Structures are given as structure tokens and as C-alpha cells.
Amino acid sequence: MTRSGGRFFTAVIFITLMCLILVIFFYVKLDFYHQNHVLSVGKESLQKSSFVSDDQMEKLSRENQILIDQLKDLELRIKILEGSTSKNVPNTRRLSSPERKRILVTGGAGFVGSHLVDILMKNGHEVTVVDNFFTGRKSNLHHWFSHKNFELIHHDIVNPLYIEVDQIYHLASPASPPHYMFNPVKTIKTNALGTINMLGLAKRIGARVLVASTSEVYGDPQVHPQPEDYWGNVNPIGPRSCYDEGKRIAEALSYAYAKQENVAVRVARIFNTYGPRMNINDGRVVSNFIMQSLLNHSITIYGDGTQTRSFAYIDDLVDGLIKLMNSNYSLPVNLGNPEEYTILEFATLIKNLVGGSSSIVFTDGVEDDPQRRRPDISRARRELNWTPKVPLKIGLKKTIEYFRKEMSNLNEN
Numbered sequence: 515m516t517r518s519g520g521r522f523f524t525a526v527i528f529i530t531l532m533c534l535i536l537v538i539f540f541y542v543k544l545d546f547y548h549q550n551h552v553l554s555v556g557k558e559s560l561q562k563s564s565f566v567s568d569d570q571m572e573k574l575s576r577e578n579q580i581l582i583d584q585l586k587d588l589e590l591r592i593k594i595l596e597g598s599t600s601k602n603v604p605n606t607r608r609l610s611s612p613e614r615k616r617i618l619v620t621g622g623a624g625f626v627g628s629h630l631v632d633i634l635m636k637n638g639h640e641v642t643v644v645d646n647f648f649t650g651r652k653s654n655l656h657h658w659f660s661h662k663n664f665e666l667i668h669h670d671i672v673n674p675l676y677i678e679v680d681q682i683y684h685l686a687s688p689a690s691p692p693h694y695m696f697n698p699v700k701t702i703k704t705n706a707l708g709t710i711n712m713l714g715l716a717k718r719i720g721a722r723v724l725v726a727s728t729s730e731v732y733g734d735p736q737v738h739p740q741p742e743d744y745w746g747n748v749n750p751i752g753p754r755s756c757y758d759e760g761k762r763i764a765e766a767l768s769y770a771y772a773k774q775e776n777v778a779v780r781v782a783r784i785f786n787t788y789g790p791r792m793n794i795n796d797g798r799v800v801s802n803f804i805m806q807s808l809l810n811h812s813i814t815i816y817g818d819g820t821q822t823r824s825f826a827y828i829d830d831l832v833d834g835l836i837k838l839m840n841s842n843y844s845l846p847v848n849l850g851n852p853e854e855y856t857i858l859e860f861a862t863l864i865k866n867l868v869g870g871s872s873s874i875v876f877t878d879g880v881e882d883d884p885q886r887r888r889p890d891i892s893r894a895r896r897e898l899n900w901t902p903k904v905p906l907k908i909g910l911k912k913t914i915e916y917f918r919k920e921m922s923n924l925n926e927n
């Protein structure tokens with residue numbers, strides 16, 4: 515190739531490259547313009563087609579922002595709530611099946627029931643509480659509300675209940691005289707119809723059932739201390755009979771279902787029990803004396819104060835109930851503390867522990883008030899290896915502390 519031919523070839527390549535660059539530049543520019551144009555036309559047509567003015571658009575976006583803020587606020591509150599509830603949930607054991615049982619506790623929001631639920635939950639079981647809140651309180655159980663093993667059902671056991679469980683602790687019944695005398699017919703229904711419903715449920719699903727009976731089945735006893743084979747001395751038409759006879763029919767029903775329908779029953783005859791979460795106005799001797807002492811009112815003794823009682827601390831009772839449920843023993847078992855005190859001794863002890871300025875006064879005795887009450891617990895010792903451990907003074911101190919807190923909560927509210 516000549517020298518002039520070479521220059522010509524270089525110039526052609528240069529011009530071709532320049533043209534190519536220009537074409538690419540215009541193409542990109544054109545595409546950018548096109549896209550912008552389409553977007554603005556789209557926005558315009560959207561505004562036109564939906565008749566949304568600029569003002570309306572602005573208002574909508576402001577409302578949108580308010581909703582987003584509210585949502586964020588709710589999220590924050592949920593996080594705070596989750597934190598505050600889970601913080602108070604007590605630790606529970608991990609149990610695997612078949613050790614882990616599904617357990618129903620009727621009356622589980624009451625004094626005894628809520629303590630029993632605490633231990634069953636801590637031991638790793640799945641617990642369902644059924645309660646109509648006649649005397650029980652949700653606050654006795656609120657520390658379990660967010661636990662996956664816990665369920666609370668608002669239900670009156672006079673009506674049938676359909677549920678699948680392995681064990682039933684049947685505790686639902688008013689227990690203090692003012693409560694069970696408030697509606698005697700309902701007390702009888704709860705102990706008769708309610709117990710039939712629980713035994714019928716146990717029969718259908720093959721569950722074991724423990725019925726909470728009472729030392730009141732011995733009435734005003736003529737045998738002392740009271741063994742389980744003593745049949746009792748109950749006035750069937752007196753003011754306490756709705757409860758005493760209600761519990762006697764509950765026991766009769768239990769053994770009828772055991773014999774006729776093969777239901778596995780356990781019957782606990784519970785003697786006076788005390789401890790935190792007792793209803794401070796339940797009219798029983800422990801709560802009456804503690805409240806009167808804390809308020810520096812006179813401590814009232816019905817009768818001459820020589821009648822006797824024995825008092826078990828709640829932890830001991832719960833231990834006995836669980837041992838009985840899981841034992842092979844199916845006849846009634848007394849659960850109570852055999853240490854016996856006259857009511858006057860008991861009033862003096864509480865007065866001294868509280869340390870107020872109350873005086874002790876005596877008023878007329880109460881109709882059908884049992885004169886002597888003390889359990890013979892040889893059966894519980896032999897069959898369950900159970901014996902109460904908490905000394906009266908220690909238990910009373912804890913109970914008085916609880917009553918003090920309840921009173922200051924009431925004053926604050």
C-alpha cells in the first residue's frame with residue numbers, strides 16, 4: 515500500500531468510529547427522554563383517571579404516615595408487654611412423655627388450687643385450670659398466663675366439660691362458711707352435679723381423678739382424733755349441711771363411679787389449711803384473727819375458746835395431694851397437721867406474731883361448730899410416706915406477711 519493510500523484508510527476508520535459514538539450517544543439520550551416522558555404521562559393519567567388532586571395526594575400521604583407511626587407505636591408496646599410478662603414466668607422443668615401429664619385442676623384459681631398449679635407447672639406438666647371465679651382470682655395465676663403449658667378456662671363445673679387430660683384434681687367448691695352459706699343450693703349443685711361431671715369426664719377419657727373432700731365430713735366428731743374409718747356426726751339439715759353433705763355425696767359418687775365404672779379415684783379429706791393467697795375476707799379463723807390483729811381491732815372468739823383446731827401450711831397440703839394422686843391407694847386419706855391448739859391459744863399466738871394492741875374478746879358460739887378437730891394421719895404416713903413439715907410459727911409469719919401486702923395494695927388502690 516502507498517503512503518497516501520494508508521492515510522486515506524486511517525481517516526475512514528476514524529470517521530466511522532466517530533459516527534458510531536454519535537449514534538450511541540443519541541440513542542441513550544433518546545431512551546432516557548422516552549422513559550421520563552412515559553412516567554410523567556403515567557402519573558398525569560393516573561391523577562386524571564382516579565380524579566385524585568395534588569391536595570388529596572398530599573392528604574393521603576400524610577394519613578399514610580400517621581398510620582405507619584401508629585403501627586410502630588403498637589409494635590413497641592407489644593415488645594414491652596412481651597418483655598414484662600415473660601420476665602415474671604417462673605422456671606419449669608422439661609419433661610418428656612409419658613412423664614409429662616395433661617392435668618386439669620378445677621377451682622385452680624382459688625387458694626389451694628393456685629398453689630397446686632404452681633407445683634404442677636414447675637414440675638413440667640401441662641395444666642388446664644377451670645374456674646367460675648366465684649371465690650377464685652385470676653391474679654393468683656397471672657404469672658403463668660404466657661406459658662405454653664398453661665391454659666385457663668372460665669367455666670362453671672355444674673355444666674359438662676369436654677376436654678382430654680390424664681389426671682383431674684377436682685377442687686372447685688366454695689370452702690369457707692360465709693361463701694358456702696351464701697348460696698347453699700349452688701354449693702350442693704357444685705359438689706353433686708359438678709362432681710358427677712368430673713367423674714363422668716374421667717370415665718369417658720380414662721383419667722384418674724382426685725376429689726378434694728374435707729374434715730367437715732366428720733361433722734362435730736365424737737371420736738378423737740379422727741381416723742378415716744370414723745363415719746362422722748353431721749347434722750343433715752343444719753346451716754353447714756350444704757357443704758358437709760355436699761362433700762359426703764361427692765365421696766359417695768366417687769366410690770360409686772369407682773365400683774360401677776372402674777374410674778380410678780383418690781379422695782383427700784383436707785383439714786384446716788392456711789397460707790398466702792387465702793382470701794383475706796373469707797371469714798375463717800386464720801384470716802379473721804390475722805386481719806383483726808393487723809387492724810388493731812378486737813380479736814373475736816366464738817364461744818369460750820376451748821374448742822380445738824389443727825392447721826396445715828399450704829405447701830404441706832399440696833405435697834400430700836400430689837403424693838395421693840400418684841399413689842396406688844384409693845380409699846379416703848386425711849391430709850392435715852395433727853398438732854392441736856385451742857382457739858384461745860391460736861388467737862394469742864397470732865396476736866403476739868403481729869404485735870399490735872388488739873384485745874381478745876369472747877362472743878356467743880356458732881351453731882354446729884365442731885368442738886374438737888384433729889386428724890389421725892397414720893394412713894397418710896403409711897400409704898404416702900407423707901407428714902407435714904412446716905412449723906406453725908413459720909407458716910403464720912409468711913401468711914401474715916402476705917396479708918400485710920394485700921392490705922397495703924388495697925389501701926393504694
Ligand SMILES: NC(=O)c1ccc[n+]([C@@H]2O[C@H](COP(=O)([O-])OP(=O)(O)OC[C@H]3O[C@@H](n4cnc5c(N)ncnc54)[C@H](O)[C@@H]3O)[C@@H](O)[C@H]2O)c1
Nearest residue numbers: 621624625626646647648649650670671686687689784787
Ligand atoms: N382451705 C381449706 O382449709 C380446705 C379445707 C377442707 C377442704 N378444702 C377443699 O379444698 C378445695 C379448695 O378450697 P380453697 O380453700 O382453695 O377454696 P377457694 O374458695 O379459695 O377455692 C375454690 C375455687 O373453686 C372455684 N369454684 C367454686 N365453685 C365453682 C364452680 N361451680 N365451677 C367452677 N369453679 C368453682 C372458686 O372460684 C375458687 O377458685 C375445696 O373443694 C374445699 O372444699 C379446703
